[in-house]
Amino acid sequence: GPRRVNGNDFMEGGIGRPEQQAFAAALAAAGADAVSINVGWHEAQVPQIVAKVPRGVFAYMAREIKKQVAVPVMAGHRINDPQTARRLIDEGFCDLVAVGRALIADPRFPEKAAAGHDDRIVHCVACGQGCFDHIFKNKAVECQCNPRAGHEEEELEPAAVPQKVMVVGGGPAGMFAALAAAERGHRVTLHEGGLRLGGQLHLAGRPPGRSEFLVLADDLERQLAVSGVEIRMDSTVDRRLLELERPEVLILATGGEPIVPPIPGVDLPLVVQAWDILAGNRQAGRKVAVLGGGAVGVETALYLAEEGSLSGDELKFLLVHGAEQPGELYRLATEHDREIALVEMTGSLGANFGKTTRWGMLQDVERYGIKPLVGARVVEITPAGLRFERGGQIIDLSVDTVVLAVGTRARNPLRQVAEELGLRCVAAGDAVTPGTVFEASHQGWQAGRTI
Structure with missing residues (x-):
């Protein structure tokens, strides 16, 4: 039968590639x-x-072993799309590929690939939130990209009476809610305030x-395009529109907004939100x-930090x-040319990362x-930087940019209006309690499937 071997265990003093090739x-x-x-x-x-x-970065080990054996060689690890799989086979890296987590994200991955429907595949984004992180917690395997995973016995029954459903918010919670509701046969309109x-x-x-999260956004948008959901972009939902549309069910997935902490000086020009940095709306010094x-x-x-370092293409x-x-x-x-400090009140960084992700992130820090400054409480922001208390001492830190990343609060401006209008209303995602993409996805799906 087939046998699995390690191309390289990446351990100091371990078994490297030459020994593993001989073993294979x-x-x-x-x-x-x-x-x-x-x-x-x-x-x-x-x-x-x-x-x-x-994707497919470790396939070179399979290619080296393939040159030395006359039996089929299989490559694996981070092969989550048919294009990568075909390229590795066509270019002689391997004879076939092993696909694992990609089958949790989309059990019909092989069927869709064989039929040439690559654009209908839901890709694993390697977040680890529902699979490995759950395993480490002794919980059942689920999936951020596929809320059905782990719940296969829970059928989406057709709605006895299709209803007019309005979903407000086009983030992951809203998109999953719209997909689930439409699959049950409801008449769904998704309103997104942006473009x-x-x-x-x-x-x-x-x-x-982390660019795989953009792949999830694309996958969800493609699913919506063939779902029958009516999508309205640049759409402001207010009392007037709710009175005009009178949806039978309103799903609020309006997301959250970054918290502005009550720190003296937080309104100074050198202060910027992390969201604005990541969106490219503001630059740091x-x-x-x-x-x-x-x-x-x-x-x-x-x-x-990576903004100031050389890219992969430049290094190659x-x-x-x-x-x-x-x-x-x-x-x-x-x-890089920046001096960056991470200021955290508690005693550790990245506490809300999953176990599969945290160690690598701290390694990169x-x-x-x-510079990690844990156990530090900021008491004031000044034009010259910030002042914080740590270990009973007050310390001044000279900086030209202060980036706020202190959390998210729910943003749900329509709930009261909906209640006043007597609309049946359910909320999902950060509009309820700010959390992870996994939580938003599953809450949205649950909201849509239980109408």
Whole structure:
């Protein structure tokens, strides 16, 4: 039968590529029908499963083993779309591919790929929130991109009486709510106040290694295009429109808004919200303090750090042409001109990251020279920077930009109006309680399926 081997365990003093290649050749000679190439190990310091891992990046190990054996060789790890799979096979990296989490995100992945319906595939975005993070918590496997995962026995029954449903908000909660309601046969209209769907997915996809969240936004938009949902962009929903439309069910997925903490000086010109930095609406200076060491704060700090380092294309050019030595290229990949401090009141950074993601993020904080200031309470922001209390001492930090990343609060301006009009109303996502994309997706789906 087939056998799985490790191409490289990425462990100091471990078994490297030459030894693993010899082992794979010995397995094939001993009668293995095929070899499947795994990589890494749980304690390895090289990320293997998170979104920052480029698609198909480890397939080179399969190609090296393929040259030494006469049996089929299978590549895996971060192959979440048919285009990558076909490219790896066509270019001789492997004979076939192993797809794991992509089948949780879309169990019909192989069927759609075989039929040439690549554009209908829901892609795994390697967030780990519903699969690996749940496993580490001894919880059932679910999926951010596929709310059906883990709930396959819960059929979406056709609505006994189709109703007129209005969904307000085109973020993940609103999009999933609209899809679920439409699948049940309701007449659904989705109102989005901006000019694009996806909501905060467009912010989540901006930090380094997080662009897969933009893929989820695209996938949801494509699903909506064939769902029968009427989409109204640049649409302001107010009392007048609600009185005019009179929906039988109103789903409020109006999202959240960044918190402005009650700190003296928070209204000074050097203060900016992390959302504005990630959206590209504001620029940071060279000396930056990010207030808030949760997921948004850490990712914003990394975004600012990577802005000043060389890109992958630039590094490859310099490497291929021998312009710099490898050690110098590493410095250029991680060095930047900014001084960045992460200021966090609690004793640790990134506490709201999942277990699969947090260690790599903290690794990058150290790698990019970002200064963590944990256990620090900001008492004042001044034109010259900020003043914080830490360990009983008051400390002044000179910066030219203060980035706020202290959390999100629910934004739900229509609930009271809906109640006054006697409309049946349900809320989902950050409009209820700010949380993760996983939580918004599942709350939206649940709102749509229970009408």
